[in-house]
Amino acid sequence: MDSLDYIIRTEHKRKRNKKAPDVVFQQLDDSEVTARIEQMISNYGIETMWVGEMRGRTLSNSFIIIDEAQNMSNKTMQMVLSRIDSSCKVVVLGVETHALGHTNA
Template structure:
């Protein structure tokens, strides 16, 4: 979801695609990490791969697909429900998110947090949790995450 962590979308220059592209950049980067540029572009052109803002999912049924919702912690309850009810036959869905990085306005509940509470225990739905040991970025990131986690644990104990 295109949830602002700073400047509002409406104030950014350009048309809708130009405003949304920065939010989709991590998805393009991940694709280019696993496939060469020409192949990615060919798949995008043939619509074998589609990258779309969450707002464009309403009314669709995504059958025979592998669907990824990135940054799921920034969905609202309504957005998460809308997304999860798009799943068609022979599809698999992965929702990624970090509940320590929620950018929703105060008072808005994360759809990912709510989905975890509502859907845990339903057959066919699994939740996988990563720790600093799973980090594949710069080695310092592990230490950074660990430091924040330790601070948060201390705060809970106070």
């Protein structure tokens, strides 16, 4: 959910910067952000799940973002990718320098 919060706040700032500089804008409060996140989840069918929920499921016709992948072992990554069929698009995100020291066994 943090990433959706970031996207909404960034979008708000970008729109604010395009307006006239003499216009006063109010900051987004948490209830506005929460409402917008809920709206995006319902409009776009966004789902979040942890790796344990992948067992026994096959994902199809989806856009999948695997975040914090640097902390996944090779075995876990293989399990996750094996649950995704060819109709999906997958983005894998991770920064090697932020790894928690897994051996990737």
